[in-house]
Amino acid sequence: MTTQKDFIGDISTALGRPTPAAVDLFTVAPTTAEQDILKNIRQRSPGERQPFIKTLQEVSVPLHLDFHPERSLEDIRQAIITLILEKDPEWGTKKSVVRWDHPLLNSLNLEAAAELKDISLYTTSPVAATLSAEERQQQRQQTRKEVEESFIGITSADYCIAATATLAMKTRPGQARSVSLVPSIHLAVVEESKLLATLEELYTLLKWDEAEQAEGLTNNLSLVSGPSKTGDIELVMVHGAHGPRELHLFLVADRS
Amino acid sequence: MSTIAPEKYKENASKGIADPVLQKALGGLQDRLGPATEKLYNSQPEGHDMRPRAHQFRRKAIDNLDVLLSTLADKVRGHGGIVHFAKTAEEAVEICKKIALENDVKTVVKGKSMVTEEVGLNLALEKEGIEVYETDLGEYILQLSGEGPTHIVAPAIHKTRREIAELFTEKLGTPYTEDPPTLTRYARKALREKFLKADMGISGCNLACAETGHIVTVSNEGNIRMSTTLPKIHVAFMGMERIVANLEEQQSILRLMSMGAAAQEIGGYVSYVGGPAQADHSDGPQEFHLIIIDNGRSKILADPEFREMLCCIRCGACLNVCPVYGKIGGQAYGSPYCGPVGAVVTPLLFGINTSADLCAGETLCGACKQACPLEINLPRMLLALRSKLSDGDPDWQVQPKSKGENLLFSGWQRLNNNRKIYDTLLDLMRMLQHLLPAKQGMITRLPWPFSGWTANRNMKKLAPKTFMQQWKETKEKKDS
Amino acid sequence: MNKPEKVTLFIQCLVDTVFPETGAAMVTVLERLGLKLDCPSNQTCCGQPAFNAGHQREARAAAVKFLDIFEDAEVIVCPSGSCVNMVRNHYLELFADDPKMLVRAQAVSMKIYEFTEFLVDVLGVESVGARFPHKVTYHASCHLNRFLGVDRQPRTLLAHIDDMTLIEMKDADTCCGFGGTFAVKYSEISGAVLEEKVQNIVDSGAEVVTGCDMGCLMNIQGMLSRKNIPIEVKHIAQLLAEK
């Protein structure tokens, strides 16, 4: 078996080392342009974010992303309840819904909705470190079962990028990545303050923002732009290849 | 499934040209994607600098590949992943097989990955009794029909909805329909079962980020996310060149890749995978293996003429504008890598002599370079390959391709060097050309070695006097 | 550059041997503009066919001969984009490892121009006072357009020809399938590419197809003739010489 040393050694030989490596490989400080981007994002007022909403609306259309007009938590809650009631499950008849364990989603308090009393509402809870390996495994299997069973998955997102209608979602305890993937319909509820203009802004934050740096990208970061799609049969665009067929986005207005 | 047979280029090209369905598909694809990609390039806020800069980013990564790969490996290990290095195709396959056997893997779901095609992974796993499913819809269709890909990004565009309908009815037992959404739903259902039961997911890697220690996969269907989220083991195959140093550089390259591949601002799903699920996470694979593969790449790296080729991100944009690819289709190239990119990469990976026709069979029109998100100079490298084929090159184990052609060109050179002999030969040809069949001053059949020309077009006869003669005569008239 | 004292003509071998009328038309246009011309009569091919087929040694020999003949010229003008690309760009690659020759190649590289490029960029001419009352479509040759970046120039000149209707064909800048020896060695592929080009020309409804490179135009003419399609092929110099 080839060792890392041999493998890399061959590459160094091919590169004609010992010429030194480039110094600016891993950038260590933001450029002035990047500093400006960071400053811009941090000082942005809710008013300055309003044009992004319009952009988001426009780019959602060709992406087949359902961008909903509701802004208040109460209206969004109602709209989600309506969606759950109106939409049909793809793989069976039982209606189950799974969601992240996330403060914003917890505050929707869907579990209290009388209209949903016949519907199973699951939450992907963190796996407690105190559990034994076996218990952890059991909990994961339970989550997996619930995700598979659910026809709607509800998540939030770390950021939402207006120019490309992209949701950026890190994986954390309680925020299972399969919730935005396996159910046929993905609902995302995002705070307006998480709106960014462009992917460049997102990457600048991921790279230079202190909190982001401290957390890292996590072991799984997904950028999702619209529902799943394919053009593999005669280039005819079909939505719902393997991932969600529908993606619904709700923006929660700033309370400030 | 693709077998490596670039030596059949001409033969397979003929088949492609004669296939009206393929012609229509290729025409439609090029009409749609080529201009749309160009439009996107021109509308980016970074302006025309974006592509040359991205080229520099890639070039810098390639020039520092040892540092970047070491960093990536360390970081991935730090995230709990296992990193393997494979010098050869066989070794890569062995590593994956071992992981599969040790974990008693029965079913594998694969996200689209060209490098696994390159190393011949599927066959090796199937020999062990493991079921392997391609999950990209196009790849899945080809797996069912047992064909090679027509396009890097849209592998099954040569199949009509009718053929796919028949295929699905036969192989999946689904009711016959020619409706693409319904057909897609059939595949969705069939593959969902596989995703849910698979115990290993295999992906490629579009572009790793060294500083964060993540591989990145891009898809629109979501199949790669499924393959890398649901099974308990995720194995990622990565050609050793598919890496970039830092996030900001990756950002621009991923966008350019999406523009090149599908005329999108960004692919539908871009996933960063750094390692297996952490202990307190409720889903994701329990093991993450990254197999970094050389398989001939360090040889390309060592040759300054071809190092640039390692910048390629396999987006397929060059296919969408190539006039030759647009007529012959991807299967003609006899390799998982087709089109202009394949014409350079296939010889370098699988042998220059066996791929001689791939090197010579293009017009050098430069459309590929113009369309490439990284402005990779494919025509320059085709010329370099051709030069190796005419002279031979021990470093690359190239034998001179054709003594006959070499003789012809050295004869041509002697002629070209001396205007007197040149003119004498022209006089002779002018006489002889009257013996050739002609219509209205146009020769309809030329002898060897020019006969190919008149297979499908005529040729104007040599003029009674060359321009040089005419020039001299007018000048003499003027002077007298 | 100011108006040169004397222009040295580099006549593409195809123009020299098969299409001398193209060279004559270029002479007419340049002389009308009051330029003094010179044409070294011992010139032959610039080496492009050998170079493109991978025969660098032979191409280099042709390049040496070319430099010998042309390096004293004040300015060199050629009615073919791909030949200019060969001299301007590829000669530098051929002599990359030969500093002495490289200097000579660089000097020539700086003073060679494609015909329309010379008219528009060097002389600043947009109209030569030509008149051509026909429907014309323009094929943008690959090497001219992509490697020399010359596209606006011929189009400007065409736009200023009186009474002429310029019709844009579909995919005007797509290759015609010529590619030098490619057309002979891979005749079937070449023919398939050409077929589409010819179809686009026919669909444009033009009576004449024009361009800046007789290589491509000869290829196009070959198939038009084979298919008995009565569309004429003319080099842009021929249109510009019409009154």
Ligand code: SF4
């Ligand atoms: S050569 Fe350029 S256009 Fe072609 S696949 Fe590679 S990166 Fe894409």
